[in-house]
Amino acid sequence: MDKILVGLKRAVDYNVRVRVRNDGSGVETDGVKMSINPFDEIALEEALRIKERGEASEVIVVSIGPAEAQQQLRTGLAMGADRAILVESSESIDPLDRARVFLELINREQPGLVILGKQAIDDDNNQTGQMLAAIWDRPQASFASKVELNGDSARVTREVDAGLETIEIDLPAVITTDLRLNEPRYVKLPDIMKAKKKPLDQVPLAEFKIERSPALEETFFEPPSARQKGVMVNDVAGLVSALKDKGLI
């Protein structure tokens, strides 16, 4: 296959304990560490491994987001992607519109495979990959923990509630990654230097002329209800009697 398209979303780092703003307008992002969404890093690693096995010739990383998402794309280039496209927009974009942007990029680039993270750890939506597969009218293999390419088709093992499901899909297709698909490589310093010379195209979202879907409106953010602080017991006897007091045994 010729090209693989990979999505890299700029998201709050997974180690950050996010705080809701007092006025309920959102979560505090000022001065907060931002990273590649962890599932997208796994998506890129998988694409790179496919290319390194000689099963693809080019890996293109795409981010839809603010100008600062260049940082995440540069990291992706340092990991080994060949080029990057930033579809720039400072407003929030619903998943279906993200899927429509990806579809437009698919029409331009004609990739044999699109790999996205199964969810972004900010909005936790878990939608974009499935939506893209739907409007592209192609197969989806979501929550992948193993991918095997066989020419015009792929065998994908998916992490499902009942265990591990294997499906066969015709290519081109959309795959979304689960955590156990692979362990992303670390970026080395010389690679960061090399990445500076790799192409990064910046295109304003407006240039895509996609039809915007009816928008969801996020009206108010609040912290979750806190759990009451509990009691500490000293030994197993104490634990057993605390459980008995609560009528649990």
Place this chain on the structure above:
Amino acid sequence: MAKVLIIAEHDGTELNPSTAKCVTCAAQLPEADITIAVFSNSPGAVASQAATIESVNRVLAVADDSSEHALAATLAPQIVALMGDYDYAFGPSTTFGKDLMPRVAALAGVNQISDIMSVEGSHTFKRPVYAGNAIVTVKAPDGHPVVATVRTASWPAAGTGNSASVEEIANNAAVPSHTRFVELQSGKSDRPDLQTAARVVSGGRALGSSENFDIIYALADKLDAGVGASRAAVDAGYVPNDMQVGQTGKIIAPELYVAIGISGAIQHLTGIKDAGTIVAINKDEEAPIFDVADIGLVGDLFSIVPELTDAL
């Protein structure tokens, strides 16, 4: 009237309890009229189970050979073909619904509301974001169908005792052949199902091996509990993936949750926020799991767990 289509989750013979949880959520909509659709190559048995769920007005049994296994690519066009008559399409936020419903939403031209925790009005819902560290109120646009997944841990299952009508209908939608089921590897166990068990015992990285997990199973069996695990325990291969609890595993709400040798990372805690009582056993008194535990015991799990199992 709010006409709701709920997509039944099932394995061909048994209706999954997540469906009755979707019904409870849908029944909160003003003037809800609820239809459950069962897609299968032979939907009869599952459709009769669905018809017993309270608040359900009717069940549609849609037979098609392509529906022998639940594949999003083949189910989504069949659902969209029915949706003209409905204002809402709901599925559970299990891996079945998470895979399927966004494909339905995109074909219907709308965004999806993921993981409904509460219904605030006909088009207004609350849902968790940032691993449950924030709850956002979301309004879906008027004049468009609402496609959503229902966060199963937030809703009790609707009761049974109903006898709604079952209508058999034929599928007229074209289904693609580009996606084919190969196999399902399932670690069948006689223990209570993790997602519906009233009690759950979970082990973390501290267990150190799959052999050592036997002390977790022994305690679980004494308590008649389901067994879960942290991501670290699954990644290390001590237990299979379907036991992972958390942001990217299963979100559960048992009456009793016992976390053993689990530190309490936010991604794990988001999976157990709705548990009734949380018990934590950890040798590190500073472990964040103790911030959310109702009962905490500091010490070595390898002596505490067998002692507890004997004491019960």
